[in-house]
Amino acid sequence: MLYTLYMLEAKGLTKRYGDVIALESVDFQINEGITGLLGPNGAGKSTTIKLFLGLIEPTSGSAEVIGQKPYESVESRARLGYMPEHDCLPASVTAAEFLTHMAQVSGIPPTYARTRAADTLRHVGLDEERYRSIGEYSTGMKQRVKLAQALVHDPVLVLLDEPTAGLDPGGREDMLALIKRTGQEFGISILLSSHLMGDVESICDRIIVLEEGHVTEEGEVSQFTQETQTLYIEVDDHLEELVEALSKRGITATVDGLSVVVQKESEEQYDAIRDAIVEADARLRRLAPRRHGLTDIFRRAPNE
Amino acid sequence: MSEAQGEVFDLGYHHYEGPREGRMRARKAIWINGVRTALGIGRGWGSKAIPVLLFIATMTPAVVLSIIAATLGATEDFPSHDDYYQIISTLLIIFSAIIAPELLCPDRRDGVISLYLVRPLSTTDYVAGRWAAFLTVTLALVYLGQVVLFIGFVLAADEIWDYLRDNWLDVPRFLLAGLVVAIFTTTIPLAVSAFTTRRAYAAAFVIGLFIISIPVSAILSLCEDDQGQRRSEFAAGEQEPCRPATGEAAKWFALINLGAVPIHVSDLIFPEENNSEFAQLVAELPHIVPVGWYLLLTAGPGFVLWWQYKRISI
Numbered sequence: 333m334l335y336t337l338y339m340l341e342a343k344g345l346t347k348r349y350g351d352v353i354a355l356e357s358v359d360f361q362i363n364e365g366i367t368g369l370l371g372p373n374g375a376g377k378s379t380t381i382k383l384f385l386g387l388i389e390p391t392s393g394s395a396e397v398i399g400q401k402p403y404e405s406v407e408s409r410a411r412l413g414y415m416p417e418h419d420c421l422p423a424s425v426t427a428a429e430f431l432t433h434m435a436q437v438s439g440i441p442p443t444y445a446r447t448r449a450a451d452t453l454r455h456v457g458l459d460e461e462r463y464r465s466i467g468e469y470s471t472g473m474k475q476r477v478k479l480a481q482a483l484v485h486d487p488v489l490v491l492l493d494e495p496t497a498g499l500d501p502g503g504r505e506d507m508l509a510l511i512k513r514t515g516q517e518f519g520i521s522i523l524l525s526s527h528l529m530g531d532v533e534s535i536c537d538r539i540i541v542l543e544e545g546h547v548t549e550e551g552e553v554s555q556f557t558q559e560t561q562t563l564y565i566e567v568d569d570h571l572e573e574l575v576e577a578l579s580k581r582g583i584t585a586t587v588d589g590l591s592v593v594v595q596k597e598s599e600e601q602y603d604a605i606r607d608a609i610v611e612a613d614a615r616l617r618r619l620a621p622r623r624h625g626l627t628d629i630f631r632r633a634p635n636e
Numbered sequence: 637m638s639e640a641q642g643e644v645f646d647l648g649y650h651h652y653e654g655p656r657e658g659r660m661r662a663r664k665a666i667w668i669n670g671v672r673t674a675l676g677i678g679r680g681w682g683s684k685a686i687p688v689l690l691f692i693a694t695m696t697p698a699v700v701l702s703i704i705a706a707t708l709g710a711t712e713d714f715p716s717h718d719d720y721y722q723i724i725s726t727l728l729i730i731f732s733a734i735i736a737p738e739l740l741c742p743d744r745r746d747g748v749i750s751l752y753l754v755r756p757l758s759t760t761d762y763v764a765g766r767w768a769a770f771l772t773v774t775l776a777l778v779y780l781g782q783v784v785l786f787i788g789f790v791l792a793a794d795e796i797w798d799y800l801r802d803n804w805l806d807v808p809r810f811l812l813a814g815l816v817v818a819i820f821t822t823t824i825p826l827a828v829s830a831f832t833t834r835r836a837y838a839a840a841f842v843i844g845l846f847i848i849s850i851p852v853s854a855i856l857s858l859c860e861d862d863q864g865q866r867r868s869e870f871a872a873g874e875q876e877p878c879r880p881a882t883g884e885a886a887k888w889f890a891l892i893n894l895g896a897v898p899i900h901v902s903d904l905i906f907p908e909e910n911n912s913e914f915a916q917l918v919a920e921l922p923h924i925v926p927v928g929w930y931l932l933l934t935a936g937p938g939f940v941l942w943w944q945y946k947r948i949s950i
Contacts, residue, residue, distance in 0.1 A: 385754045406659060406761075407756050409756050414751070416747070416750050416751070416950075419746065419747045420747035420750050420751050423746065424742075425678065433669055434751060436668075437661075437757060438755050439659070440654065440656060440657070440661065448652055451649075485656075486651050
């Protein structure tokens with residue numbers, strides 16, 4: 333009998349802290365690529381990560397990493413990387429020394445560890461700064477060191493917990509680009525836990541949505557960002573006239589800010605909309621179907 | 637004139653294909669890093685200053701005694717290898733109290749512990765690695781002093797070979813007694829450090845604990861003579877014997893002096909009699925008592941250290 337080996341697999345995964353249920357009968361599989369673990373605070377994301385890192389044991393069910401349970405065998409963590417959300421860096425040592433040490437703690441011999449530390453720091457863009465004490469680094473540089481320590485032992489899978497926390501917009505873009513490159517070009521699978529939908533939407537291939545300890549949505553990101561049947565007609569002026577012109581043609585429309593919103597019923601509607609715009613003498617800026625965003629996931633009722 | 641030429645190489649990301657040594661390498665890394673941290677190796681001069689000063693302070697008695705022995709000769713009253721541990725015990729406690737928290741507190745304060753425990757390393761591996769690292773440093777310290785002292789005694793001897801033949805047993809004795817002293821001074825400060833992220837708090841608590849135990853033990857186990865000096869009834873000598881207020885229980889209360897606990901066990905290893913008042917009181921007890929007390933005060937804090945880390949939530 334053949335079994336499929338997943339990067340991560342949760343089978344009936346349940347975790348209770350006394351009377352509090354953090355996760356209940358959660359089932360999912362994660363394959364290669366970049367997967368987003370999305371959910372509001374308290375949804376069970378951190379508990380899920382801790383279970384896969386082997387820091388806590390499930391109340392029932394199992395959390396497996398490439399077929400092994402990390403809470404039963406610490407050796408299985410040798411090919412896992414983890415970047416926590418909170419501070420985890422010593423201020424008084426250099427990034428080069430810290431990474432060399434962390435590579436050794438992951439099982440890599442000292443001679444190789446030094447080379448790996450240099451290579452990984454170059455990969456995250458800290459080649460020139462590696463002999464400076466970490467305490468002198470900016471928040472963005474510290475986030476890069478945190479990512480580097482998760483990659484220094486060349487893991488097959490990295491778990492990233494809110495990797496863009498505390499970064500300014502520029503730093504956030506850079507970090508997301510780095511994570512995307514790591515996941516797509518270097519073949520390191522990534523589980524990205526975040527409550528920021530923009531982060532997940534921009535770099536993940538798949539998402540798993542957790543709410544109140546349950547998986548409420550799961551699938552390819554593209555599946556959640558498909559076009560909707562709602563048309564947005566963005567015009568500079570004459571909004572009311574446009575609504576009236578559409579109404580004359582049997583199309584119900586509403587005003588939303590600087591746009592007129594129409595429910596698309598057929599392709600022929602586009603001709604009627606064009607004629608209505610001409611009749612209303614409105615200057616058209618944009619006409620496009622609205623796409624679903626990941627934000628919509630949380631607008632829906634659970635288990636909808 | 638030739639044109640300047642250059643080539644751009646994209647080094648990219650390389651997957652690691654070298655050896656992976658798993659948990660054993662991880663344990664070794666924690667141990668080596670602990671030794672380096674204790675000695676301030678790989679850090680600024682500020683981090684090195686305290687261990688170096690304490691190291692010098694702890695080694696000074698051995699060097700001074702060796703020089704005196706080598707130049708003036710060692711008389712019968714000259715401090716022995718057993719006495720050396722008693723001489724340095726206070727310095728050793730100060731050294732341990734200040735340096736030991738350096739191995740544990742910053743890892744928890746900075747959050748590095750959360751990176752260690754997601755690698756092929758258990759909580760027990762981490763705690764054992766740090767404990768072994770500090771034991772290595774304290775052992776080096778106590779043995780180095782004893783070696784210096786032994787060399788001083790050898791050089792002071794009229795006949796070196798005769799001295800070695802008659803006193804070779806001192807070597808295994810000071811090795812064993814040194815292990816006893818080092819385990820004790822390693823375990824208690826580390827156990828205290830497991831409860832705080834502030835090094836200063838841990839150091840102050842350990843030093844305070846040891847300092848307070850001396851007068852408490854003295855009040856309960858020694859008696860006051862005519863001059864108001866506290867002494868043991870056994871050390872009365874030519875003076876009138878005096879009776880401590882706690883009577884027969886005085887010898888048990890002598891065990892409260894924490895700094896002397898490993899010395900009582902060391903006294904059982906060396907044949908020479910220890911003339912300190914606490915030691916004379918404890919010598920009245922069955923040998924199993926100081927040994928059992930020592931084991932309780934090392935195994936107990938050792939367990940507390942391990943248990944505290946088992947409870948750590950990341």
